[in-house]
Amino acid sequence: MAQIENLDDENGQPENQQRESKELLGVIYGIGMNVNTIIGVGIFTTPGIVLNLIKKPYVILLLWLAGGIVSLFGSLIYAEYGALHRDNGGEKIYLDKAYPSPPFMASYLFSFMFIFVIRPVIICAVLQSAAQYTWFIIFGASPLDGKEKIDSSLIGWNNKLRPYWVLKLVAILFLLLITGYHLLNRRLANKINHTLAITKLVMIVVIAFSGISKYNSGNWNKPIDDPSPYSYPTAILNILFSYNGWNTLNYSLDEFRNPQKKLILSNIISIVIVIISYILVNIAFISAALPSDFVPEKRDEIITATFFKKVFVNDTYGTVARIFSFFVVLSAIGTAATNIWSGSRVIVSAAESNFFPIISPQLKKWKERTIIQEGQGGKKLHYIEYTPVNALLAQLGWCIFIILFIGASIPEDSFVLFSSISTFSYWIFFIATSWGLVRTRKRSSIASPFKVPRIIIYLFEISGLLIIILSFFPDKDPNDPIGSKRSYMIHISFIWVSIIFLLVGFACWYFIFRNQTTTTAIDTTSTHTSDTTDTDTTEKEES
Numbered sequence: 001m002a003q004i005e006n007l008d009d010e011n012g013q014p015e016n017q018q019r020e021s022k023e024l025l026g027v028i029y030g031i032g033m034n035v036n037t038i039i040g041v042g043i044f045t046t047p048g049i050v051l052n053l054i055k056k057p058y059v060i061l062l063l064w065l066a067g068g069i070v071s072l073f074g075s076l077i078y079a080e081y082g083a084l085h086r087d088n089g090g091e092k093i094y095l096d097k098a099y100p101s102p103p104f105m106a107s108y109l110f111s112f113m114f115i116f117v118i119r120p121v122i123i124c125a126v127l128q129s130a131a132q133y134t135w136f137i138i139f140g141a142s143p144l145d146g147k148e149k150i151d152s153s154l155i156g157w158n159n160k161l162r163p164y165w166v167l168k169l170v171a172i173l174f175l176l177l178i179t180g181y182h183l184l185n186r187r188l189a190n191k192i193n194h195t196l197a198i199t200k201l202v203m204i205v206v207i208a209f210s211g212i213s214k215y216n217s218g219n220w221n222k223p224i225d226d227p228s229p230y231s232y233p234t235a236i237l238n239i240l241f242s243y244n245g246w247n248t249l250n251y252s253l254d255e256f257r258n259p260q261k262k263l264i265l266s267n268i269i270s271i272v273i274v275i276i277s278y279i280l281v282n283i284a285f286i287s288a289a290l291p292s293d294f295v296p297e298k299r300d301e302i303i304t305a306t307f308f309k310k311v312f313v314n315d316t317y318g319t320v321a322r323i324f325s326f327f328v329v330l331s332a333i334g335t336a337a338t339n340i341w342s343g344s345r346v347i348v349s350a351a352e353s354n355f356f357p358i359i360s361p362q363l364k365k366w367k368e369r370t371i372i373q374e375g376q377g378g379k380k381l382h383y384i385e386y387t388p389v390n391a392l393l394a395q396l397g398w399c400i401f402i403i404l405f406i407g408a409s410i411p412e413d414s415f416v417l418f419s420s421i422s423t424f425s426y427w428i429f430f431i432a433t434s435w436g437l438v439r440t441r442k443r444s445s446i447a448s449p450f451k452v453p454r455i456i457i458y459l460f461e462i463s464g465l466l467i468i469i470l471s472f473f474p475d476k477d478p479n480d481p482i483g484s485k486r487s488y489m490i491h492i493s494f495i496w497v498s499i500i501f502l503l504v505g506f507a508c509w510y511f512i513f514r515n516q517t518t519t520t521a522i523d524t525t526s527t528h529t530s531d532t533t534d535t536d537t538t539e540k541e542e543s
Contacts, residue, residue, distance in 0.1 A: 030249050030266025031273070036197045038071075038274045039204060040335040042242030044328045045129045045415060047285045048303030049238050053231040055224045057286045063232075064282055067239040068275035071246040073460040075267035076452045077434050078250045082263045083450040084440070090250045091433050097444075098436025105509055106436075110429050112505030115350055117425050117498065119343045120399050122244070123336050124171070124407065125418035127399075129301065130332035131170035132415070133325045135163055136305045140318045143167055144301060144413075156408025167414075171403055178337045179396045182344070183389060189341065196334025203327050204277050207304065210311050211284020219289050233470040234416065240467065241419040242278065244426065246271055264450060301415055304328050340395065347391040357512065362390050410493045420494035424471055428498070431464040471495055 054060050081094050091114075092107045099106040135143045143150055143163040150164050159165070182189045249263055285303055288310040300306055305328075308321040350356065351363035366386040407414045434457055441448075474491040489496070 027262050027265045027269070030262060031270045034246070034249055034266060034270035035273055036201070037245035037248040037338070038243060038270070039200060039277065040242070040245070041126045041129045041328070041332040042238070042244070042419070043204065043278060043281055044133075044304045044331065045301050046238040046242050046419070047282050048300030048306070049416065050235045051285065051289060051303070052300060053235045054227045056227060057220050059227075060286065061279060061282060063235060063239055064278050065275065067236070067243050068271060068278065070240070070460065070463045071243040072268065072271045072275075073456045073463070074430060074434065075246045075271055076264070076456055077437055077460060078247050079264045079267055080437060080448055080450050080452045081433075081440075082250050084444065084448045090247065091429055094433050094436055094440075095429070098433070098439045102514070104513065105506075106432060108509045108513060109502065109505045111350060111355070112508060113425050113429070113498075113501060115343075115346055115355075116398070116505075117501045118422050119339060119346065120395065120402055121418045121422045121425075123175070123339045123343070123399055124402050125241070125415055125422065126332050126336040126339070127171040127174050127403070128167070128407075128415045128418060130174055130329050130336070131167040132302050133305065133329045133332070134170050135167060136302050137322045137325050137329070140322070142300065142302050142305075150413075152413045153411055155411045159408075168403055168408070172400055174333060174336065175340075175396060175399055175403075178333060178340050179392050182337070182341055183387060183392055186387070189337070193334055193337045193341070196330050196337065199327055200331035200334055203304075203324070203331055204281060206324070207284050207307065208277065208280035211280075211287050211307070214284070214287040214311060219286055230473060233474050234420070236467060236470065237420045237423045238416070240427070241423045243274070244423070261450075301413075340392070343395050344388045344391040347395060348388045351391070359394075363394060365390055406497065410497075411490055412493055417494055420471075421497050424468070424494055425498045425501075427464050427467050428502070431461060431468070434460050434464070 050060055050063065054063065085093050085097065091110050095106040095110055096104065132143055135141075144152075148160065148163055150167075151159060156164060156168075181192060246267070249266055285307055288307050302325070305318075305321045305325045308324045309318055312320045348364050348366070351360040354360045356363055365388075367389045368386060402418075403414075407417060410417055437452075437457060438454075441451075472492060472495065
């Protein structure tokens with residue numbers, strides 16, 4: 001592959017506009033960044049799916065705890081990688097080092113899947129959830145309930161315009177809104193995203209404490225039939241989707257003081273915080289659940305709205321539930337915005353290595369815009385914002401394609417489909433990366449300042465392999481009237497979607513990049529941006 005220069009410096013700026021100084025970050029920043037990234041819209045949606053699949057309260061809590069522990073193991077493995085390779089490349093660098101032959105194949109496949117599948121499908125899943133909560137705000141009911149409910153046994157083209165296609169339209173409108181304000185102004189986008197992140201964390205605290213009032217409701221000891229063994233794979237994939245993001249800090253390593261120590265502390269503390277938060281939220285949801293919530297054919301994907309309706313029993317018109325649902329929508333927009341912004345930078349970096357034949361020159365262009373602001377003492381300060389307009393628009397079009405065509409062509413719930421595709425695809429590379437650490441240890445002559453116990457690597461590997469294997473035995477509960485209508489191939493549709501794209505990626509590597517002899521610097525994971533500071537000179541920054 002052709003040698004290229006990194007497009008961005010550590011602050012997300014074009015390399016020829018680097019700052020003269022940079023702020024080194026510590027444990028507190030790392031914890032905040034990790035917690036904010038991991039806690040997304042999943043915790044407002046997946047508990048309802050898991051609750052109706054597994055039904056057993058204590059088993060549900062054990063599954064959420066297990067998902068957190070597996071994520072913690074993965075973060076410790078990545079901490080050793082970070083101590084060994086103190087660069088921002090993440091999986092791109094780790095796979096290159098661990099699997100040097102065939103040249104660039106492993107890292108290229110990850111880059112391809114990250115750009116075309118993992119990142120955009122996560123965006124689509126989040127926006128689908130936001131659309132469902134929006135439906136509740138307007139109509140006071142879930143789009144999966146009532147006379148007009150979505151029939152998940154039908155492909156989208158055979159579903160009714162309302163609510164199925166209305167939800168698709170709402171998701172696209174959110175996508176247009178988020179892309180639009182990122183195109184307009186970087187500073188505005190940062191302020192909006194930071195505010196939405198705070199909203200998300202406040203919602204977690206409110207739910208956790210609100211559920212205390214319902215803890216003695218009797219839901220923890222009510223007689224319930226054992227869940228179908230087929231329910232566990234879908235539940236596990238959704239739980240792991242909610243923990244996605246535990247590897248985020250490996251994309252900002254050169255900004256940390258003493259990364260081998262700070263990264264370990266940041267990862268451990270942040271994931272423990274997330275595990276406790278998720279357990280408390282699930283305790284709240286389970287405590288407020290009613291017997292009717294434990295029927296297999298009802299997947300409550302707006303469980304936060306349902307929760308507040310039951311906590312505030314005198315809220316006749318569901319006003320309180322609608323208000324809190326509005327904040328869930330804001331949280332979902334914030335989660336999607338983070339992925340949309342960083343996703344555009346991924347595309348630009350890939351285009352720098354001619355990742356996209358013919359159109360790479362257009363995708364790697366940045367639009368410049370001069371901004372004049374008043375600084376201290378009334379002095380006029382000039383800023384130049386760099387916006388990856390073409391990359392943002394390309395990502396917009398691809399996400400619309402996924403929402404309208406991939407989502408509508410498979411008779412499966414859109415949120416479950418998208419979240420399962422992203423989780424399954426990501427875990428293929430988590431397994432490869434973790435095993436690559438064993439290979440790297442044997443090959444490297446450099447002693448790492450931190451070594452994760454090998455038993456943790458093996459446990460993580462076993463967990464990953466079980467996740468992949470169990471994915472082939474999805475939720476096909478014979479007692480579920482919807483599930484019984486679907487064929488086995490439909491049940492594992494998320495697997496063959498992932499495999500098809502993986503094969504396409506392999507073909508692109510084999511026919512386009514295989515014979516190129518030098519390495520590339522595709523930065524497929526750099527997501528960090530930093531605030532700007534007022535200076536007397538013209539300051540260049542990326543939008």
